[in-house]
Amino acid sequence: MSARIPVDTASCVARCVDLVKRYADVTAVAGIDLELRAGQCFGLLGPNGAGKTTTIEMMVGLTPCTSGVVEMFGMRWGTGHDADIRGRIGVVLQETQLADKLTVEEVIRMFRSFYPRGHSVDQVIDMLALGPKRKARYHQLSGGQKQRVALGVALVGQPELLFLDEPTTGLDPQARMSVWEIVEQYRRDGGTVVLTTHYMEEAAHMCDRIAIIDHGKIIAAGTPSELIAALGGTQLIELESDQELDAAALSALPSVHSTTNRGRRLVLHVDAMTKALPPVLEHLQRADVELSHLSTHDATLDDVFVSLTGRGLRDE
Numbered sequence: 001m002s003a004r005i006p007v008d009t010a011s012c013v014a015r016c017v018d019l020v021k022r023y024a025d026v027t028a029v030a031g032i033d034l035e036l037r038a039g040q041c042f043g044l045l046g047p048n049g050a051g052k053t054t055t056i057e058m059m060v061g062l063t064p065c066t067s068g069v070v071e072m073f074g075m076r077w078g079t080g081h082d083a084d085i086r087g088r089i090g091v092v093l094q095e096t097q098l099a100d101k102l103t104v105e106e107v108i109r110m111f112r113s114f115y116p117r118g119h120s121v122d123q124v125i126d127m128l129a130l131g132p133k134r135k136a137r138y139h140q141l142s143g144g145q146k147q148r149v150a151l152g153v154a155l156v157g158q159p160e161l162l163f164l165d166e167p168t169t170g171l172d173p174q175a176r177m178s179v180w181e182i183v184e185q186y187r188r189d190g191g192t193v194v195l196t197t198h199y200m201e202e203a204a205h206m207c208d209r210i211a212i213i214d215h216g217k218i219i220a221a222g223t224p225s226e227l228i229a230a231l232g233g234t235q236l237i238e239l240e241s242d243q244e245l246d247a248a249a250l251s252a253l254p255s256v257h258s259t260t261n262r263g264r265r266l267v268l269h270v271d272a273m274t275k276a277l278p279p280v281l282e283h284l285q286r287a288d289v290e291l292s293h294l295s296t297h298d299a300t301l302d303d304v305f306v307s308l309t310g311r312g313l314r315d316e
């Protein structure tokens with residue numbers, strides 16, 4: 001559909017060094033380092049209030065940092081290169097309010113006029129799969145369609161780097177999928193993405209690398225599989241009982257890597273469920289323990305977050 005963006009995967013597209021943002025009574029970002037490579041989808045995953053949006057706002061030049069460095073394509077904001085940087089990025093913030101009375105086509109045409117180069121209006125409408133809605137006014141669109149228009153506005157200037165701040169929050173699963181498809185196409189065309197989300201499925205599905213962020217700091221970073229492997233045991237057995245569970249005895253079983261407590265539940269980290277489960281059940285039988293709950297699942301990024309912080313990504 002479009003000219004590919006040339007990608008040198010070794011090249012650093014953006015960089016933050018010891019980035020800090022303090023408001024009067026809160027430190028929103030408390031020293032973040034990150035490096036973004038061309039062609040990558042980099043995810044900032046964390047709960048509400050972790051500092052994800054503020055990090056993006058500093059990277060895209062919407063708010064100045066209190067201290068630290070943001071480098072975009074080797075340039076810093078406020079040093080005479082702002083227009084150049086702006087022309088090379090696209091941004092979708094959490095809430096995009098566009099003019100209600102304009103049609104989809106008019107919105108895209110207006111934003112296209114802001115850029116010296118980019119996609120044609122037809123290309124963008126095609127990319128968004130909004131052909132049947134091109135004459136519909138913005139206020140007549142569903143939430144998912146509005147979000148696709150916001151993506152179109154961000155993509156019309158053919159950016160090299162796309163920032164997506166919680167792009168699918170509040171969307172139904174189908175609308176979420178269509179946003180993912182547009183982003184995936186952009187990546188196939190060579191684009192680089194920074195995505196913030198508190199949906200671990202979204203981070204696992206979309207991102208090559210993830211930084212888990214909590215209280216304004218990166219607490220772990222890596223590929224989704226590296227982060228999960230670091231848990232020690234890629235499958236989990238959750239047990240709950242009214243009787244006391246002997247965590248030390250259970251973690252001493254050869255098939256069990258380690259145990260953690262999650263509320264009233266004891267979680268066993270294991271590598272191979274079929275090997276691990278029989279000795280666990282045997283131990284419980286011998287100890288005469290009745291279970292009120294037993295469940296198993298493959299470890300997820302949420303488990304990584306819980307093991308690092310003791311709480312879930314969605315816990316308020």
Ligand code: ATP
Pocket residue numbers: 023024026027028029046047048049050051052053054055198
């Ligand atoms: P969410 O997923 O809820 O958007 P987030 O991870 O994006 O969360 P931020 O929006 O970056 O988090 O907020 C980080 C912290 O900074 C929060 O405690 C928030 O209340 C605070 N904060 C953000 N913007 C401002 C502001 N303009 N003035 C004061 N405090 C702010």
